[in-house]
Amino acid sequence: MAFRLSNNLIGILNALTFVLSLPILIAGIWLRTRADGTECERYLSAPFIAIGVFLLVVSIAGLVGACCRVNCLLWFYLVAMFILIVVTFCFTIFTFVITNKGAGEAVSGRGYKEYKLGDYSNWLQKRVENDKYWNKFRSCLQDSKVCKKLQEKKLDQSHFFQADLSPLESGCCKPPTSCNFTYVGGTDWTPVTTTSLDTDCQAWKNDGTVLCYGCNSCKAGVVATFKRHWRRAAVISIAFLVILIIVYCVGCCAFRNNRRDNRGAYRGGWKQGGGYA
Structure with a gap:
C-alpha cells in the first residue's frame, strides 16, 4: 500500500x-x-x-x-x-x-510619490547603474509604452498632480518635483532655470524616446517596481518551498x-x- x-x-x-x-x-x-x-x-x-x-x-x-x-x-x-x-x-x-530597504517619499501637494536610488540596497543600485543591464531595462520600458499611456490620458495640471502614479510613471515619465518645471500636459514640461543640484533636471527631455529614461529617478522607479514584485515572489516561494x-x-x-x-x-x-x- x-x-x-x-x-x-x-x-x-x-x-x-x-x-x-x-x-x-x-x-x-x-x-x-x-x-x-x-x-x-x-x-x-x-x-x-x-x-x-x-x-x-x-x-x-x-x-x-x-x-x-x-x-x-x-x-x-x-x-x-x-x-x-x-x-x-x-x-x-x-x-x-x-x-x-527603500520606499517612495511623499511629496507635499502631490498624490504621487518620488523615488531616490540611494534609498535602496547597494545590490539593486549596482544592477541599474550598470549600463549593460540598464540598456535592457530601458528597452523594456520603451516597449511597454508606460509613458505613452500616461501621455494619452491627457490629464490637466490639477488632476496630474493628484494622480496616484506608479513608480515607473513617477520616476521615468516626469522630471523630479525639485526641478520646478512647468507642467504642460502628459509628458510635456517647460524647463525653467533652477538651483536644484539634482542632475536629473539636466537629463530630462520632452522627446518621447528620452524623457527621464536616463535619470536616477527612473532607475529608482525600476528598483521600486522590482522590490514590489520580488516581495510578492518571496512570499509565494515560501509556500512553493x-x-x-x-x-x-x-x-x-x-x-x-x-x-x-x-x-x-x-x-x-x-x-x-x-x-x-
Missing part, C-alpha cells in the same frame, strides 16, 4: 508538471523566434525556455522512475528536487535581504520502496535460481 501510494502520487504530480512544462517551453520559444518580437521579449524568453526544459526533464525522470521502478532516474529526480529546494530557499532569503519539501519526502518514500521491491525481487530470483540448480 505504501509503495502504491507514494509512487502513484509522485507519478501523478510529475504528469501534471510535464503538462505544465509544455506551454512554458512553447511560450519561451515563441518569444524567441517571433519575427516582430521586441528585444525585451527576446530577453525574457531565456528564463521561460530554461524553466520549461528543467521542468520537462525532471518531470520525465520522476514519472518514469516512480511508475517504472527505475531507481537511477528516481535518484536523479531526488537530486534535482534537492537542488531546487536549496535554490528556492536561498532565493527567498536573498530576496528579503535586498528588498528590506513547503510544497517542494513535501513532494521531496514522498519521493524519498518512493525511492526507498523501489529499492526494497527490487531487493526483494533479486533475492526471490536468486533463491529460485538456487533451488532450480
Whole structure:
C-alpha cells in the first residue's frame, strides 16, 4: 500500500508538471523566434525556455522512475528536487535581504510619490547603474509604452498632480518635483532655470524616446517596481518551498520502496535460481 501510494502520487504530480512544462517551453520559444518580437521579449524568453526544459526533464525522470521502478532516474529526480529546494530557499532569503530597504517619499501637494536610488540596497543600485543591464531595462520600458499611456490620458495640471502614479510613471515619465518645471500636459514640461543640484533636471527631455529614461529617478522607479514584485515572489516561494519539501519526502518514500521491491525481487530470483540448480 505504501509503495502504491507514494509512487502513484509522485507519478501523478510529475504528469501534471510535464503538462505544465509544455506551454512554458512553447511560450519561451515563441518569444524567441517571433519575427516582430521586441528585444525585451527576446530577453525574457531565456528564463521561460530554461524553466520549461528543467521542468520537462525532471518531470520525465520522476514519472518514469516512480511508475517504472527505475531507481537511477528516481535518484536523479531526488537530486534535482534537492537542488531546487536549496535554490528556492536561498532565493527567498536573498530576496528579503535586498528588498528590506527603500520606499517612495511623499511629496507635499502631490498624490504621487518620488523615488531616490540611494534609498535602496547597494545590490539593486549596482544592477541599474550598470549600463549593460540598464540598456535592457530601458528597452523594456520603451516597449511597454508606460509613458505613452500616461501621455494619452491627457490629464490637466490639477488632476496630474493628484494622480496616484506608479513608480515607473513617477520616476521615468516626469522630471523630479525639485526641478520646478512647468507642467504642460502628459509628458510635456517647460524647463525653467533652477538651483536644484539634482542632475536629473539636466537629463530630462520632452522627446518621447528620452524623457527621464536616463535619470536616477527612473532607475529608482525600476528598483521600486522590482522590490514590489520580488516581495510578492518571496512570499509565494515560501509556500512553493513547503510544497517542494513535501513532494521531496514522498519521493524519498518512493525511492526507498523501489529499492526494497527490487531487493526483494533479486533475492526471490536468486533463491529460485538456487533451488532450480
